[in-house]
Structures are given as structure tokens and as C-alpha cells.
Amino acid sequence: MQIMINEIKNWIQEAAEIIKKEIAKNDMTVDTKEDRKDLVTNVDKQVQDFLIEQMHDFDPEAKILGEENGRDQLTDFSGRVFIIDPIDGTLNFVLEQENFCIMIAVYEEDKGKLGFIYNVMEDTLLWGGPEVGVFINEENLPVPADLNLAEGLVGMNSSMYRKNSYNAQLMAERSMGVRMSGCAGLELISLIRGKRNAYVSSLAPWDYAAGSVMLDALNMKFSNIEGGPLKFNGRERFIAATPTAYKEMMQLVGQAQN
């Protein structure tokens, strides 16, 4: 596993170099996908292609699920699966040139083995899994304090908050405050580091795959909003929190009208 960890760290560093060079060149091509706020750039595609190439070289048998280039469906999770978000937070990447992440997860026989979330412009890598522990760069991260809902900050999707989906507004009200970064990777980094106590959003598999592996390794709770396992098939409502905050939030979900 150490060989694979080192390989993936190298891929991420090289991918980050590609991204930084493209930012410096400043001639990105931006296209929309499902709506005018759902962006993809030539850089997202280029980085995913680069990562897939490395993954194929490393393990020609591995299956790949990725956000771009028609790689976004996978039904067979047997063997080794790499799950890629080449640029998580593309809107921030395009508009802010910061606050975006590269995310890679490794699953084997349907079980999360390794997760990597790299905040590119801040140069912060969170990585690890149940067998190796979780690290920020090379420093081991402890299990975060089991804060209750009232003791911490909740990251949240703006649409769920606005519509009060699943009592989202009440969750926010009972917490210390709501935060919105526009980047699942950043929210998950904050949760994993114990700087937030919860995160609620509508996510695709490549948004939650890497984070889930690390949350699992730190005894944090996560599921779809109904409390069931994540489907790794299309977008679904995602909730993750400290064990105590998770229990409180799932009670609020149960009492919700919408």
C-alpha cells in the first residue's frame, strides 16, 4: 500500500503543476454542463486524462470513475476502483483561482482503502484510510473531538439551506453557524480536521469518495440523508458529521416536512 500512496502523491503533485501552469497561461476554455453555473474547463479534462493515464500505467486492471469525459458511470465495483475529481470546485477555480481541490479515492472490492484531498493553492494534502490512519501532509491527524451540533460550524449547500430541505435551516440554527465554500473537498477537509462538526450537501460519488474513506478511518459518521449507504451512482443528498452531531441532525431530518 505504501507504494501506491507514494505514487498517488506524485500524481497529485504533477496534476497540481498542470493546473498552476494553466492558471499562469490564463487562456482557459470554460464550458457549461447541466446549467450556466455548472462549469467545466479544458483543465478539468486535461487533469483527469493525466490521472487516468498514471492509473492505467500503475494498474491496467483498475476501473475508473471520474467526473469528466464520460467516465461518470460505473456499475461494477469489484477489484480496484480509482475515483477521481480532477478539480472539485470548478466554479471557484474559474472565478477565484483558489478554493478548489484535487480528489482521488481508492476502493477495493467495494471498500474504501485510501482517500486524498489536495487543496492546490494552499498546498495542503489530506490523505489516508482505515489501515494507515489520516494525515495532513506528513502529520498524523487525531480523531476529531465528538462535538455536538451546538458546538461547531456546519458546511452546507446553498440550495438545501434556502429551501430548508430536511430541516437544514434548523440544523444551521442549532449549530454555531453555517458556512458555504462551494467546494466539497474544502468542507470535508474542515470536517476531517475537526474545524467543522458537520457537512450537508448534494454530491456526486467523486465529491464524497475520498472524504468518506478518511471520515471512516476517524470514526466520523456519514450516509445519504435518509441514513442509508451512499450509492456511488449519480448525485444524492449527503450528510457527514461527528457521531453526536450526526445523531442530532438525523433526528431533525426525521422531523422534516420536506
Next chain:
Amino acid sequence: MQIMINEIKNWIQEAAEIIKKEIAKNDMTVDTKEDRKDLVTNVDKQVQDFLIEQMHDFDPEAKILGEENGRDQLTDFSGRVFIIDPIDGTLNFVLEQENFCIMIAVYEEDKGKLGFIYNVMEDTLLWGGPEVGVFINEENLPVPADLNLAEGLVGMNSSMYRKNSYNAQLMAERSMGVRMSGCAGLELISLIRGKRNAYVSSLAPWDYAAGSVMLDALNMKFSNIEGGPLKFNGRERFIAATPTAYKEMMQLVGQAQN
């Protein structure tokens, strides 16, 4: 003015050292002010006292308006006024140990002369004013592109967004997305750097004083939510944006039911 700029930069660096030492000591005293989410720590007070001492040494005649220690009212803005937020984003400071700022503004005869916003943990200083221009660290910042509302990200206060105050939800909907950081300084840095096109919140004078000076120097628009001048007296609804986005948002404010 150059002497004062250098002095203030030194104060900010020393204040940041105090804050970082206190984080390392990890025995902060946290109290609540108006409600359980309105926090103040011994560090906020200590940093404000330190800054006031430097200001008195530099100019014994100067008046001071600051968030803590009963310095939060000032009626006479003649002569030189220093406006201080020792730690903007105290909730983030306590819970995240990041995403907070030191802010200092200098007003003379009621006119903004200099503003300083320092993202302590990122080590990014925005500073400047109408007479000297605006800088990030030592690099001159250009006037941001005059993005319209649909082209950029809007920073927003969670309560105004939830209640749809002044059509806040429609502003967010027409933009590329809404962001909430829990720190006015960070939102204003993003706006001043052209990474966001607008910011709407409920702010006290020490929250908007430094940012306003720099926004003014870059021909950006800001006012209270009714379009009038800021009162520097208690909390009020604040709006700031690129000139085009400001015009669009003020139209939405005019059409609002609440």
C-alpha cells in the same frame, strides 16, 4: 503617510504574533456577548489593547473606535480616527484557528485614508487607500473587472439569505453562487481582489471601515442597503459590489417586499 503605513504594518505583524502565540498556548478564555454565537476571547481584548497602545504612542490626539473593551462608540469623527477590529471572525478563530482577520482603518476629518485587512493564518495583507492605491502584500492591485451580477460569486450573511431580506435570495440566484465565510474581512479581501463581485451582510463600523477605504480607492461601490452612506454608528445592512453588480442588486433591493 508612508511613515504611518510602515508603522501600522509593524503593529499588525506584532498583533499577529500575539495571536499565533495564544493559539499555540491553547488556553484561551471564551465569553459570549449578545448571544451564544457572539464570542469574544481574551485574545481579541489583548490584541485591541496592544493596538490602542501603539496608536496612542504614534498619535496621542487620535480618536479610536474598536470592537472590544467598551471602545465601540464614537460620535466625533473630526481629526484622525483609528478604527480597529482586533480579530474579525472570532467564531472562526475559536473553532477553526483560521479564516479570521485583523482590520485597521484610518479616517481623517471623516474621510477614509487607509485600510488594512490581514488574513493572519494565510499571511496575506491587503492595504491601501485613495492616495496610495491598493496592494496585496507589496504587489499593486488593479481595479477589478466590472463584472455584472450573473458573472460572479456573492458573499452573504446567512440570516439575510435565509430570510430573503431585501431580495437576497434573488441576488444569489442571479449570481454564479453564494458563499459564506463567517468573516467580513475575508469577504472584502475576495471582493477587492476581484474574486467575488459582491458582498451583502449586517456589519458594524469596524467590519466595514478598512474594506470601504480600499473599495473606494478601486472605484467599487458600497453603501448601506438603502443606498445611503454608512453611519459608523452601530450595526447596519451593508452592500458592496462592482459598479454594475451594485446597480443590479440595488434594483432588486428596491423591488423587495421585506
